Structure formats: C-alpha cells, structure tokens
Amino acid sequence: MTLLRADDLSVAFGAHQALSEVSLSVAAGEMVAQIGPNGAGKSTLFNLLGGQLAAQSGRITLRGVTLAKADPAAFCRSGIGRIFQITRCFASMTVLACVQTAMLAHHRQIWRFLRPAERAFRPEALDVLARCGLGDQAGRDAASLAYPDQKRLELAVALASNPAVLLLDEPASGLAAPERLAMMRLVAELARQGIAVLFSEHDMQSVFGFADRIIVLHQGRVIATGTPSDIRTNPQVQDVYLGGNQPNE
Amino acid sequence: MSFALQALTGLAGASSLFLVACGLSVIFGVTRVVNFAHGSLFMLGAYLGWSLLRLLPHTPWGFGLGVAGAAIGVAAIGAVLEMAVLRRLYAAPELLQLLATFALVLIIQDCVQAIWGPAELSLPRPPFLRASITILGGRFPRYDLWLIMAGPLVLGLLHLLFARTRFGMVVRAATENRALVAAFGIDQRRLFTLVFSLGAGLAGLGGALSLPDGSANIGLDLRSITDAFVVVVVGGMGSIAGAYLAAVLIGVLQSLGLVWLPQGSLVLVFVIMAAVLVIRPQGLLGRAGSETGQPDRPTPMRAASAGGRIAFAVLVCALALAGSLAGPFWLAVLTEAVIAVLFAASLHVMLGPGGMISFGHAAWFGIGAYAAGLAATSLAAPLPISLLAAPVAAGLIALLIGQVVVRLSGVALAMLTLAFAQIAWAVAVQWTQLTGGDDGILGIWPGLTPRGYFLLCLAVCAIGTALLRQTLFAPFGLALRAARDAPLRAAASGLPIARLRLAAFVLSGTAAGLSGGLSAFAKGSVFPASLAIDRSVDALSMVLLGGVQSVSGPVIGALAYTGLFDTLLLASSHWRLWLGCALLALVLIRPQGLAGRGAGRAA
Numbered sequence: 001m002t003l004l005r006a007d008d009l010s011v012a013f014g015a016h017q018a019l020s021e022v023s024l025s026v027a028a029g030e031m032v033a034q035i036g037p038n039g040a041g042k043s044t045l046f047n048l049l050g051g052q053l054a055a056q057s058g059r060i061t062l063r064g065v066t067l068a069k070a071d072p073a074a075f076c077r078s079g080i081g082r083i084f085q086i087t088r089c090f091a092s093m094t095v096l097a098c099v100q101t102a103m104l105a106h107h108r109q110i111w112r113f114l115r116p117a118e119r120a121f122r123p124e125a126l127d128v129l130a131r132c133g134l135g136d137q138a139g140r141d142a143a144s145l146a147y148p149d150q151k152r153l154e155l156a157v158a159l160a161s162n163p164a165v166l167l168l169d170e171p172a173s174g175l176a177a178p179e180r181l182a183m184m185r186l187v188a189e190l191a192r193q194g195i196a197v198l199f200s201e202h203d204m205q206s207v208f209g210f211a212d213r214i215i216v217l218h219q220g221r222v223i224a225t226g227t228p229s230d231i232r233t234n235p236q237v238q239d240v241y242l243g244g245n246q247p248n249e
Numbered sequence: 250m251s252f253a254l255q256a257l258t259g260l261a262g263a264s265s266l267f268l269v270a271c272g273l274s275v276i277f278g279v280t281r282v283v284n285f286a287h288g289s290l291f292m293l294g295a296y297l298g299w300s301l302l303r304l305l306p307h308t309p310w311g312f313g314l315g316v317a318g319a320a321i322g323v324a325a326i327g328a329v330l331e332m333a334v335l336r337r338l339y340a341a342p343e344l345l346q347l348l349a350t351f352a353l354v355l356i357i358q359d360c361v362q363a364i365w366g367p368a369e370l371s372l373p374r375p376p377f378l379r380a381s382i383t384i385l386g387g388r389f390p391r392y393d394l395w396l397i398m399a400g401p402l403v404l405g406l407l408h409l410l411f412a413r414t415r416f417g418m419v420v421r422a423a424t425e426n427r428a429l430v431a432a433f434g435i436d437q438r439r440l441f442t443l444v445f446s447l448g449a450g451l452a453g454l455g456g457a458l459s460l461p462d463g464s465a466n467i468g469l470d471l472r473s474i475t476d477a478f479v480v481v482v483v484g485g486m487g488s489i490a491g492a493y494l495a496a497v498l499i500g501v502l503q504s505l506g507l508v509w510l511p512q513g514s515l516v517l518v519f520v521i522m523a524a525v526l527v528i529r530p531q532g533l534l535g536r537a538g539s540e541t542g543q544p545d546r547p548t549p550m551r552a553a554s555a556g557g558r559i560a561f562a563v564l565v566c567a568l569a570l571a572g573s574l575a576g577p578f579w580l581a582v583l584t585e586a587v588i589a590v591l592f593a594a595s596l597h598v599m600l601g602p603g604g605m606i607s608f609g610h611a612a613w614f615g616i617g618a619y620a621a622g623l624a625a626t627s628l629a630a631p632l633p634i635s636l637l638a639a640p641v642a643a644g645l646i647a648l649l650i651g652q653v654v655v656r657l658s659g660v661a662l663a664m665l666t667l668a669f670a671q672i673a674w675a676v677a678v679q680w681t682q683l684t685g686g687d688d689g690i691l692g693i694w695p696g697l698t699p700r701g702y703f704l705l706c707l708a709v710c711a712i713g714t715a716l717l718r719q720t721l722f723a724p725f726g727l728a729l730r731a732a733r734d735a736p737l738r739a740a741a742s743g744l745p746i747a748r749l750r751l752a753a754f755v756l757s758g759t760a761a762g763l764s765g766g767l768s769a770f771a772k773g774s775v776f777p778a779s780l781a782i783d784r785s786v787d788a789l790s791m792v793l794l795g796g797v798q799s800v801s802g803p804v805i806g807a808l809a810y811t812g813l814f815d816t817l818l819l820a821s822s823h824w825r826l827w828l829g830c831a832l833l834a835l836v837l838i839r840p841q842g843l844a845g846r847g848a849g850r851a852a
C-alpha cells in the first residue's frame with residue numbers, strides 16, 4: 001500500500017534549480033533509498049516531504065490526502081516523521097525528556113502549565129528509547145551524548161510521534177562501520193513493523209544491503225529508479241555516481 | 250504649513266536618522282555586535298561639537314571644521330572602546346554583547362555629565378544658521394536644506410568607500426563571509442577596530458550636525474539609539490542603502506504624521522515598523538538570516554530539587570521575618586526587592602526558556618503600574634481589583650504586540666521590544682489627560698500598613714514566582730524549551746513554535762504587569778520612569794546576574810541586584826558609572842551568572 005507519494009516536485013533557490021519534477025512513492029514496510037552526489041538535492045527533497053520547505057510546483061500526498069501547505073508541524077501530525085542530516089536534539093533536556101516532549105506534542109498535551117511533565121508518558125518514552133538502544137542513557141543530559149547516541153536519540157524523538165512514514169537524511173553518516181550496521185538494522189526493523197522508510201546514504205553497502213528500491217538523483221533530477229540490481233547495472237548511474245565512488249568507500 | 254514643506258522637513262529628519270543608523274549598521278554588518286552604545290557616541294558627537302564650535306569662528310568654515318573635528322574625536326573614542334571592551338565580546342552570546350554595550354551607555358552618560366554638567370547646551374545661532382529661503386510658497390530653514398543633502402552625500406561617500414577602495418572590499422567580504430577574511434590573511438583585529446571607529450565617527454558626525462536644530466543633552470543617547478534601532482531593523486540589518494530607505498520612510502511619515510495625527514505620531518512609527526517586519530522579517534533590503542547574531546548556546550536545566558524547594562521556603566520565611574523586624578527604610582527596600590524577584594522571574598521566562606531577548610521588559614511593568622494606578626485613582630477600585638487590572642492590561646497588550654514580536658528572533662526581536670517600550674514610554678509622557686504626563690499619578694495607597702502590604706507583596710510574588718518556575722517544568726515549559734533549543738527539530742515533532750513563543754511572551758508580560766501593579770501601590774505613585782529603558786535594563790541585569798540558565802537565577806539575581814543598587818545609590822552620586830563597571834566586569838569575568846554553573850566564557 002503506497003503511503004507517501006510525490007508528483008513532479010520542483011523547487012529553485014534563486015536561479016539554481018535544486019529539484020526538477022521529482023516523483024516518488026514509498027509503501028508501508030518498504031525501504032526506499034535516495035542516492036546521489038553531494039548537492040544532488042537529497043536534503044532538499046526531504047525538506048519538501050517534511051514540510052520544511054514549500055515546493056514551487058508539484059504535489060505531496062499521504063494516504064491519498066494532499067498536504068497542501070508546507071507546515072512541518074502539520075506534516076508531523078499527519079504521520080510524517082523525520083531526522084535531519086545535521087543531528088539536532090533539545091540540548092537543555094535529558095534524553096528521556098526529549099522523547100517525552102515529542103510524545104506530549106503528539107498527544108496534544110503541551111498546553112498544560114502546572115503539573116510537572118516528569119512522569120508524562122514515561123513508560124512509553126523509556127520503551128522507545130530501549131528500542132533505539134538508549135535504554136540505559138535515559139537520565140543523561142541530551143547534549144552530553146556521544147555522536148552515535150545523538151543520532152539514535154533523534155530517531156527516538158522522531159518515533160515518539162508514532163509516524164507512518166520516516167524520512168531519514170543520512171541516518172548512519174559519521175558512524176563507524178559496526179555502528180552504521182546497527183543503525184541500519186534498527187531502521188530495517190522499523191520498516192518490518194510497517195513504517196514506510198525513505199532514507200539517503202552515501203555508504204553504498206548500507207544502501208545496497210538494505211534498500212528495497214533506490215532512487216538516483218543527479219543535479220535535482222531523478223536519473224534512475226529501480227531495485228538495487230537494476231541500479232547497480234545502470235550505465236548512467238555508474239557514470240555520475242558509482243564510478244567515482246566505489247562501494248564501501 | 251504645506252504638505253510639500255512638511256515632507257521636506259521630514260527629509261531633513263531622515264538625514265539625521267540615517268547618520269545615526271548607518272554607523273550602527275556598518276558595525277553590525279562586520280562584527281555582528283549590536284552596539285547599544287551607538288547613541289552614546291552620537292551624544293558625544295553633540296557635546297564635542299558644542300565645545301569645538303564655541304571656540305571656532307562662527308562662520309560656515311568654522312562650522313564645517315568643528316563638525317569634522319567632532320566626528321574625528323568620536324571616531325578616536327570608538328577605536329579606544331573597541332580595543333578596550335568590544336574586542337573581548339565578539340564570540341560571546343548576543344545577550345552579553347548587548348549588556349556590555351549597555352554598560353558603556355551608563356559609563357559614558359556619567360562621564361558626559363561629569364565633564365559638561367547636567368544642563369542642556371545649545372549653540373548660539375549665527376546668522377548663517379538662522380537664514381531661511383522661500384520655496385514652494387513657504388519659508389524653509391536653509392540649514393535643513395543642507396541636512397537634506399547630507400544624507401545622500403554620506404550614502405554616496407560610503408558607497409564609494411565600499412565599492413572602490415581596498416578597505417571597502419575587505420569590509421564587504423567580511424560582511425558576507427567572515428571566514429573569508431581570515432582566509433585572505435587580513436588582520437581581523439585591525440579591520441574590526443577600523444570599522445568600529447568608522448561607525449563611531451558617523452555617529453559623532455550625526456550628533457554634531459544635530460546641534461543647530463537641537464541641543465546637546467543627556468537624553469540624546471537613548472533617544473537616538475531607539476531611532477537608530479528602528480531604522481536599522483526596518484531597513485535590514487547590515488544594509489546601508491536599506492538604512493537610508495528606512496530613514497526616509499520613517500522621517501517623512503513621522504513629519505507628516507505630526508500634522509495629521511499629532512498624538513499618534515509615535516504609535517505610527519511602531520505601526521510602520523510592525524507592518525514592514527510582518528511582511529519582510531529581514532527588513533526592507535536585508536537578507537534573510539542576517540538578523541541574528543551569535544545564538545546563545547542552551548545548557549542543561551534541571552527542575553529544582555527537594556533541597557531547592559526547601560531553600561525557597563526558608564528564603565520566604567526569612568524575608569517575612571526580616572519584614573516584621575525592619576524599620577521603614579529597610580521595609581521599603583525589602584518590598585522593592587520581592588517585587589523585583591517577580592519582575593526578574595517574568596523576564597527569565599522569555600529570556601531563558603523562551604529564547605527571546607527583551608530589551609523593553611519595562612513596558613509590561615509600566616503598563617501594569619499604570620493600569621493599577623488608574624484603576625485605584627480614576628475608578629476608585631478596591632485593592633484586589635486594581636491589582637488584577639495590572640496583569641490583565643499587560644497581558645492583553647502583550648497578546649497584541651506579541652503577534653509581531655514572535656515572528657522575529659535574535660537581535661531584531663530585542664530591538665523591536667526596545668522600540669515598543671520606548672513608544673509606550675512616550676505615550677505615558679505625552680498622553681497627559683490619562684497618565685498625567687511627567688507629573689505621574691499620585692496618591693495610590695493600598696489601605697494597608699507598610700508592613701501588611703509588604704507581607705501581601707511577599708505572598709503574591711512568592712506564589713507568582715513559584716508558579717512561573719512550575720510552568721517551566723510542565724509540558725508547556727518542555728515544549729517551549731524544545732522550540733528554543735532546536736526549532737527545526739521541534740517543528741518536525743509537531744510543536745507549534747510561533748504559538749508557544751507567543752504564549753511565553755504573554756505569560757511573561759502578564760507576570761511583569763503584576764509586579765508593576767504591586768510596585769505602584771508600594772510607591773504610592775506611578776511615573777513614566779516605570780517604563781523607561783533603565784528599568785528594562787534593571788530586569789536584564791538581575792536575570793543575567795543570577796544566570797539565565799539556572800532555575801534559581803532570577804531570585805538570587807533580583808535580591809543581589811536590589812541590594813547592590815541600594816548600596817550604590819546610597820554611597821555615590823555616580824551610581825551609573827559604578828553600575829556600568831559592575832556589569833562590564835560581570836560580563837567579562839563571570840558570564841554564566843552568580844547561580845549558573847559550568848564554565849561558559851565570554852572571550
């Protein structure tokens with residue numbers, strides 16, 4: 001079942017056409033990878049799909065319903081969760097509170113002024129943290145986490161909104177090989193539970209090892225799309241991307 | 250006076266506005282420091298100009314020489330200030346930069362007063378300055394025609410400087426991309442000193458040129474800095490052409506407004522500013538993202554432990570006991586101190602968890618004070634109703650103003666709050682039928698003994714402060730902090746950033762209004778000083794003294810500050826100087842505040 005669909009998305013920054021008529025679809029339980037060289041427009045596409053940026057033309061639909069106005073909070077409420085290429089967490093909070101805050105937002109309970117939030121959704125938040133491998137870090141200051149744990153925390157925060165679609169902009173970048181694998185396994189497990197996953201990644205082992213389908217972007221255009229084996233043998237892709245960038249770089 | 254002549258007067262005003270604003274804009278563009286002391290440099294220009302012009306022959310040449318001398322003198326003072334103070338602040342959070350430059354405002358104010366005395370100094374006007382000519386069927390002062398030309402002339406010269414000289418190219422490169430300057434191997438320290446001194450010289454020029462139409466006086470610094478902030482924010486921070494455009498827009502509209510709606514001319518300025526910023530938050534010619542300087546790095550914040558609560562309870566009991574024993578003087582000081590705690594705590598909500606710098610927090614305090622005072626005197630309302638009127642009035646106005654304010658961030662937001670507070674202050678001075686103008690509202694008595702009223706204040710402020718603290722750890726407080734810590738992440742998790750910030754703004758204004766209402770009854774009177782800029786800085790100093798990121802910060806800060814203040818006031822007539830030095834020392838030596846932990850450093 002197709003959950004997220006994008007039709008002919010285009011966006012320009014001044015004279016620079018960052019994306020031209022990009023279309024894609026992601027189904028429940030599917031892992032779709034976006035690949036492309038630096039500056040290809042991957043993050044820009046995520047920003048359109050997450051509501052951070054308005055497309056100049058084209059359409060985004062979730063379960064057949066059009067998301068007309070670019071509004072990240074509204075996109076989140078309709079079921080699109082995401083993490084950013086540059087990891088962001090709530091630096092003044094504990095790890096647990098970061099996830100609790102996202103849950104409070106998801107359950108529309110942020111307009112409560114007096115009762116301490118300390119115990120709000122505590123078991124649920126601890127559960128999400130445990131799923132992301134942060135069970136024993138819940139009481140630490142979020143800002144003091146090591147980099148790989150910060151990436152996991154951002155994933156946990158995204159999961160706190162119980163998304164149907166996850167947009168993951170380079171979830172494993174900057175991680176050492178074993179951690180990268182662990183992260184990708186975690187993502188695959190989420191997809192197995194029925195979440196539609198769109199991710200971008202420069203590490204080809206992660207891409208070819210985990211993606212069901214791959215979309216190749218080059219200078220803001222989709223130049224190929226298909227299964228990993230289609231993409232591996234596509235000559236154009238070899239040219240612009242895989243040629244200069246051996247798998248397992 | 251005809252429409253056209255009024256517009257011409259407006260253009261003359263625009264030139265003065267531009268001269269103050271362009272220097273501020275140049276300095277901000279390169280160093281990313283908002284120089285609060287820019288108005289003080291303008292004032293120094295006026296005073297230096299006055300001294301020089303009295304000595305020089307009263308001819309056009311003498312006048313030109315004196316004005317140039319004043320500009321050069323102020324440029325030199327600017328260079329010294331940059332090397333002594335500003336240089337240490339470039340890497341500091343913008344809040345500390347603003348506070349440090351405000352400390353300079355206080356210090357310069359006291360120095361000017363010590364050198365030139367408190368009296369207003371105007372220039373004898375020789376015939377060539379008094380002459381007027383007949384144009385468009387009316388008489389127009391010839392000096393104003395010169396002024397009209399001075400604006401575009403300076404704009405043109407600056408354009409030549411930046412477009413044609415090597416220095417200008419480096420400055421432009423630095424404005425666009427600071428890393429570039431270091432990469433080109435340019436001596437950044439010297440560049441910043443030169444740029445600051447250029448900006449200071451422009452302010453000095455503006456100050457000296459303002460003499461024939463006005464005078465050198467102690468109020469010039471704050472009046473001109475407010476004007477400059479408005480112009481720079483409307484024009485776009487760092488854009489010189491934008492500053493001129495904004496100066497013309499505001500100068501002409503202000504001048505026409507004086508004729509059309511004399512009472513509302515100040516409100517008109519705020520409305521123009523709000524309208525521009527709603528449509529283009531970055532200002533007329535500013536580039537998106539240029540309005541923020543160094544963001545404050547959030548640090549972990551934890552709920553008060555059981556120990557903290559007990560300490561708070563002990564403190565309240567100790568204050569109650571002290572109040573029961575104190576004589577009239579210390580009872581007044583204690584009352585002021587507990588009111589200050591609530592005032593500081595209200596600002597802390599906005600500043601800390603809200604992440605919004607307010608330089609005009611006195612507006613809410615003053616609105617509350619006037620609301621309570623008017624309710625008690627004009628409506629003869631009983632104490633509880635009058636006290637209730639204070640937070641309600643402040644909260645409602647905050648709801649209205651907040652719609653514009655929360656769209657901005659960083660320095661632009663700080664400037665907008667300052668401009669609003671200055672306008673509220675002007676309304677309090679000018680709307681004499683309602684506020685009594687400078688005579689204020691007198692005879693606001695609570696109908697309790699001073700001791701009884703102190704205990705009431707203590708109870709209200711303790712409960713108010715405790716409730717505000719409580720909010721910060723309630724769901725709302727978490728959401729607000731999330732929106733400050735990582736706005737993109739927070740929005741992607743479904744948090745409505747703008748509404749959260751608005752709620753914090755209103756909450757903060759409401760609580761400040763309550764403290765203002767309490768203070769009206771404590772003093773028995775309300776004067777425009779209750780919403781003057783000094784009061785806003787009191788609040789900021791209290792919060793920063795305690796530490797922005799600490800839970801107990803505002804309480805400790807307010808008590809320490811009121812103590813410090815009363816000691817200074819008692820000990821010295823130069824309290825501004827000492828307070829300024831104390832603030833500078835605080836910013837440079839212990840930027841995390843008294844109660845803050847960690848080793849945040851300014852330089």
Ligand SMILES: Nc1ncnc2c1ncn2[C@@H]1O[C@H](COP(=O)(O)OP(=O)(O)OP(=O)(O)O)[C@@H](O)[C@H]1O
Pocket residue numbers: 013016018036037038039040041042043044045085
């Ligand atoms: N806000 C913006 N303003 C102007 N140009 C932008 C903006 N955001 C992105 N771009 C440009 O759009 C192009 C695509 O950028 P994008 O960040 O989407 O690339 P990417 O594929 O994610 O690259 P990377 O692999 O380095 O993350 C780049 O040329 C970038 O410079």
Ligand SMILES: [Mg+2]
Pocket residue numbers: 042043044085169
């Ligand atoms: Mg990217």
